[in-house]
Amino acid sequence: MKRMVSQTKSVKLTRELKQLETQSGDELKDRWYSLYGTRPPQKIHRSLLIAAVAHRLQENVFGGLNSSARRHLIQAGNNSAAPRPAPNYRSLRPRAGTVLVRGWGGATHQVKVVEDGIMFRSQRYKLLSEVARVITGTRRSGPRFFGLKSAKEQQHGTR
Secondary structure, X not given: OOOOOOHHHHHHHHHHHHHHOXXXXXXXXXXXXXXXXXXXXXXXXXXXHHHHHHHHHHHXXXXXXXXXXHHHHHHHHHOOOOOOOOOOOOOOOOOOOOEEEEEEOOXXXXXXXXXXXXXXXXXXXXXXXXXXXXXXXXXXXXXXHOOOOOHHHHHHOOO
């Protein structure tokens, strides 16, 4: 959702962002402290300091991530050993044992989902999109090609 911002706030933000390049390291660190409420890391590179301050300034004017996206990122960051989406994000990947059938080019194509990938014509593929590319010869979304829908799409009946 876009947030409407007054012309005055937009002009002020633009001016502040331009000024960041000319500020001293100490000024940037003070700005960080006023925006984040903590001291920046001691050996932070100037370019990262500017980017972080600019990000927070823009976030204050335009708004930040919604709470569910923030929770998802925090959970993903806390569990770096398991690069899986958070449980509240429904995956389009079907469970092992699922057989998907799709007609294309006058032929019926059948794939089987296995624990570590997709079986198609006795070959193992990592992603449905790889199989869709083999079948069609073009890059496309495998889940969409095989008719899988997200929870939101199912709810609204869209494709």
